[in-house]
Amino acid sequence: MSGSTSGRGEPSRPAPARRAGTVRTVRPLPIAVDTMGGDHAPEEIIAGAVDAVREHDVRLVLVGRAPRIRRELDRHGVIGEIPIVHADEALDMGEGALASWRKPRSSIAIACHLIKQGRASALVSAGGTAGVVATSRLRLKGQQGVMRPAIAVTLPTRPNPTILLDAGATADVKPEGLVQFAALGTAYAQVLLGTERPRVGLLTIGEEPGKGNKLAKRAHELLASGNHGIEFAGNVEGHDLLRGDVDVIVTDGFTGNVALKTMEGTIRTAFAEIRGAMTSSAAARMGALLQRRRLQGLRDRLDPDTYGGGVLLGLNGTVVIAHGASRARAITSACELAHRLAAGRIVERIREQVSLTRTHRFGRWTHGTGDDRHPERTDGTPPEPADIAPEPRPTEETAPDGLELPGGKP
Amino acid sequence: MSGSTSGRGEPSRPAPARRAGTVRTVRPLPIAVDTMGGDHAPEEIIAGAVDAVREHDVRLVLVGRAPRIRRELDRHGVIGEIPIVHADEALDMGEGALASWRKPRSSIAIACHLIKQGRASALVSAGGTAGVVATSRLRLKGQQGVMRPAIAVTLPTRPNPTILLDAGATADVKPEGLVQFAALGTAYAQVLLGTERPRVGLLTIGEEPGKGNKLAKRAHELLASGNHGIEFAGNVEGHDLLRGDVDVIVTDGFTGNVALKTMEGTIRTAFAEIRGAMTSSAAARMGALLQRRRLQGLRDRLDPDTYGGGVLLGLNGTVVIAHGASRARAITSACELAHRLAAGRIVERIREQVSLTRTHRFGRWTHGTGDDRHPERTDGTPPEPADIAPEPRPTEETAPDGLELPGGKP
Numbered sequence: 001m002s003g004s005t006s007g008r009g010e011p012s013r014p015a016p017a018r019r020a021g022t023v024r025t026v027r028p029l030p031i032a033v034d035t036m037g038g039d040h041a042p043e044e045i046i047a048g049a050v051d052a053v054r055e056h057d058v059r060l061v062l063v064g065r066a067p068r069i070r071r072e073l074d075r076h077g078v079i080g081e082i083p084i085v086h087a088d089e090a091l092d093m094g095e096g097a098l099a100s101w102r103k104p105r106s107s108i109a110i111a112c113h114l115i116k117q118g119r120a121s122a123l124v125s126a127g128g129t130a131g132v133v134a135t136s137r138l139r140l141k142g143q144q145g146v147m148r149p150a151i152a153v154t155l156p157t158r159p160n161p162t163i164l165l166d167a168g169a170t171a172d173v174k175p176e177g178l179v180q181f182a183a184l185g186t187a188y189a190q191v192l193l194g195t196e197r198p199r200v201g202l203l204t205i206g207e208e209p210g211k212g213n214k215l216a217k218r219a220h221e222l223l224a225s226g227n228h229g230i231e232f233a234g235n236v237e238g239h240d241l242l243r244g245d246v247d248v249i250v251t252d253g254f255t256g257n258v259a260l261k262t263m264e265g266t267i268r269t270a271f272a273e274i275r276g277a278m279t280s281s282a283a284a285r286m287g288a289l290l291q292r293r294r295l296q297g298l299r300d301r302l303d304p305d306t307y308g309g310g311v312l313l314g315l316n317g318t319v320v321i322a323h324g325a326s327r328a329r330a331i332t333s334a335c336e337l338a339h340r341l342a343a344g345r346i347v348e349r350i351r352e353q354v355s356l357t358r359t360h361r362f363g364r365w366t367h368g369t370g371d372d373r374h375p376e377r378t379d380g381t382p383p384e385p386a387d388i389a390p391e392p393r394p395t396e397e398t399a400p401d402g403l404e405l406p407g408g409k410p
Numbered sequence: 411m412s413g414s415t416s417g418r419g420e421p422s423r424p425a426p427a428r429r430a431g432t433v434r435t436v437r438p439l440p441i442a443v444d445t446m447g448g449d450h451a452p453e454e455i456i457a458g459a460v461d462a463v464r465e466h467d468v469r470l471v472l473v474g475r476a477p478r479i480r481r482e483l484d485r486h487g488v489i490g491e492i493p494i495v496h497a498d499e500a501l502d503m504g505e506g507a508l509a510s511w512r513k514p515r516s517s518i519a520i521a522c523h524l525i526k527q528g529r530a531s532a533l534v535s536a537g538g539t540a541g542v543v544a545t546s547r548l549r550l551k552g553q554q555g556v557m558r559p560a561i562a563v564t565l566p567t568r569p570n571p572t573i574l575l576d577a578g579a580t581a582d583v584k585p586e587g588l589v590q591f592a593a594l595g596t597a598y599a600q601v602l603l604g605t606e607r608p609r610v611g612l613l614t615i616g617e618e619p620g621k622g623n624k625l626a627k628r629a630h631e632l633l634a635s636g637n638h639g640i641e642f643a644g645n646v647e648g649h650d651l652l653r654g655d656v657d658v659i660v661t662d663g664f665t666g667n668v669a670l671k672t673m674e675g676t677i678r679t680a681f682a683e684i685r686g687a688m689t690s691s692a693a694a695r696m697g698a699l700l701q702r703r704r705l706q707g708l709r710d711r712l713d714p715d716t717y718g719g720g721v722l723l724g725l726n727g728t729v730v731i732a733h734g735a736s737r738a739r740a741i742t743s744a745c746e747l748a749h750r751l752a753a754g755r756i757v758e759r760i761r762e763q764v765s766l767t768r769t770h771r772f773g774r775w776t777h778g779t780g781d782d783r784h785p786e787r788t789d790g791t792p793p794e795p796a797d798i799a800p801e802p803r804p805t806e807e808t809a810p811d812g813l814e815l816p817g818g819k820p
Contacts, residue, residue, distance in 0.1 A: 130616075168615060171623035205578060205667040206540075213581035213664040238671025242679040254623040255668055257615040258661075261648025262669045266676040269652040 027059070028342035030083070031335055032111035032120035035064035036090035037127025039325050045126060046072040048331025053082055056332070058339040061120055063087050063111045085110060091131035093324055100135035108132055112139030115317035121342035124334045126309075126322040133169055133312060133321070140315040143347060145354045148173055149314035150181045150253065151321065152188050153260065157244030163189050164203075164241070164249045167310050168257035175218035178202070178250055182223060182230045183353035184313045185248035191344030192337075198247035201236035203255060211235065215252065229356030238262075309334050311341065318346055437469070438752035440493070441745055442521035442530035445474030446500035447537025449735050455536060456482040458741025463492055466742070468749040471530055473497050473521045495520060501541035503734055510545035518542055522549030525727035531752035534744045536719075536732040543579055543722060543731070550725040553757060555764045558583055559724035560591045560663065561731065562598050563670065567654030573599055573608075574651065574659045577720050578667035585628035588612070588660055592633060592640045593763035594723045595658035601754030602747075608657035611646035613665060621645065625662065639766030648672075719744050721751065728756050 150166035560576035614622035
């Protein structure tokens with residue numbers, strides 16, 4: 001691995017997909033960084049990665065065009081210190097689900113392959129959310145027992161952050177899927193916030209159990225039935241999102257994405273109002289400046305650049321999706337986040353949490369296999385390592401919803 | 411009608427439910443005001459109503475406990491000038507769907523009855539949203555051709571307001587229902603904003619047609635197919651809500667309610683940040699005060715108190731739902747709004763718009779009857795005027811979702 005390029009991507013040692021996240025009790029495997037995704041790739045990505053190695057002692061593998069990466073590393077004076085894995089292609093920011101089939105040698109696909117080979121523990125990318133989600137779903141596959149993946153984001157609540165999921169990976173989900181999201185969120189909060197029994201709220205449109213759409217009502221029933229390792233705190237509403245009353249808020253990817261972007265748009269409007277007031281008296285200008293800094297704080301806290309991006313949970317490997325406009329600092333935080341999650345063995349934690357929800361029988365999917373597109377794998381044997389360049393066969397079924405995280409990604 | 415109480419509520423002349431909104435080319439029938447709903451009922455409600463009559467020349471009927479109303483009118487020196495219809499019962503703020511069955515003589519039920527009798531054109535209430543929606547759905551019934559009602563709210567965009575619907579009347583809706591909401595919103599924008607061809611956006615989670623959940627994707631297909639009198643402007647996202655790019659934004663009642671409340675909660679958090687900054691220097695305090703006034707403007711614009719509340723569309727009569735905390739000024743605006751909608755013959759406009767969507771065949775519901783709970787009424791004959799005190803028979807089917815508008819209603 002040491003600095004050598006292995007763009008061909010032949011598995012040096014075949015490892016089952018579930019290998020990721022199994023050992024690592026002391027120090028996790030390196031984090032694979034996609035140097036080709038994002039508005040400021042590769043310069044800012046590599047600069048951020050170098051900082052993560054230098055200042056935070058995070059182990060990394062840089063994936064992308066090797067000559068270019070070497071040139072950047074040389075500029076930072078760390079040539080030879082960070083391993084490089086070559087990848088020819090990059091996903092364009094606007095590319096969605098189909099790109100994951102069209103470009104089997106994209107930097108993200110290669111990074112996923114490193115995870116499957118057991119050579120990396122997690123992946124960081126500032127590429128377009130739709131492409132990153134589609135590629136990693138295709139390459140890493142769903143964790144055993146997990147029906148659908150979810151993107152977790154950290155809301156800027158005080159004093160403690162609240163985790164919202166799903167922010168847009170799975171637009172259509174069943175009530176049982178929401179219970180699983182609660183399990184994913186619980187595991188995530190345990191690792192990230194160190195909360196032993198995170199309180200989970202269900203996003204809906206009324207405080208009482210009977211309020212909401214069919215999905216939320218049924219999910220409430222399931223969550224309230226207890227007995228699945230989730231500390232259910234009841235319903236929360238849109239105006240509770242920034243209140244910090246719970247540790248985790250669960251919703252479907254459609255509602256979660258709308259809510260997050262609504263928050264973002266409202267903050268932007270509030271900013272515009274402030275700016276409008278700044279043309280008045282000197283005192284007002286002065287005050288407005290201070291105000292603005294204060295609101296800037298709120299915007300920063302809401303900005304994926306600062307909170308390290310969304311995290312795609314539920315696959316055989318953790319994927320940290322940094323903001324498309326990420327600069328070095330954001331990439332450093334994303335690497336740190338990926339490192340913390342890997343060190344906390346997030347994939348195993350999720351497996352444990354999800355298995356608790358499965359001990360409580362939910363009708364049809366009690367024996368879910370995790371990868372609902374391959375129902376033949378029900379015998380518990382690990383899937384064969386998928387070829388890195390499979391036949392492109394895009395189908396309606398496998399094309400994910402292709403959502404974007406808020407924050408201005410195309 | 412002149413000042414007499416008719417609490418018994420016998421129909422003085424039987425009129426078909428669809429009567430509401432048929433004649434009125436010059437001056438609409440009076441607006442029925444529920445004097446018993448809201449945190450400050452009846453004083454503030456009646457004070458607001460008196461202002462609407464005095465200053466805006468709106469014709470009203472006050473519904474509620476007659477002796478109390480008379481006392482208030484006496485205090486304002488207008489006794490005998492505004493007709494009163496007696497009602498014994500009030501819905502409590504927290505009461506939901508069942509109350510509409512339990513209390514057939516509630517002020518809202520009586521007000522609905524006045525509309526059905528052709529003695530009023532619309533209804534204004536500051537009662538709890540769930541109770542008002544449930545009662546008026548039950549009493550007024552759906553307009554012919556309308557599958558489900560929707561609550562329209564006016565977003566504080568600049569320079570022109572944007573109408574968002576559904577804000578919470580129908581949590582579960584089919585794609586065809588969203589197309590109808592687009593028709594309701596189109597009619598509403600025509601009457602309220604005077605826009606001849608209002609531009610309608612679909613709230614989803616990506617700009618491209620293929621983005622969203624199943625509901626939004628299918629609704630996009632239907633809306634984009636044209637040929638139903640709707641000026642479809644494509645998808646809009648959460649951060650576009652306050653941008654004012656379109657005249658109408660359509661979504662299901664669950665997503666709409668979450669988005670509205672998220673907006674409200676975010677504004678509240680921004681306020682708290684401002685307040686936090688106000689303890690610093692004198693200049694900051696000064697500036698913060700000015701800022702705060704500016705943000706107060708935004709909050710006011712977001713506040714149902716100012717924008718006149720939500721409007722329940724799609725029933726045989728328009729229902730303006732004022733904020734529960736409404737004071738006189740908000741009630742005056744709500745009365746004016748109801749008056750403008752009635753004068754603009756909103757119910758007829760909706761009928762016309764919805765009929766346009768029906769000329770374009772949408773599979774199953776081309777011949778919808780409006781009241782999908784009574785499929786036997788398919789022959790086009792108007793429903794019999796329902797008895798004002800039917801047997802209470804609450805069922806799962808008829809109990810609406812009982813949602814609350816944002817703004818702190820219980």
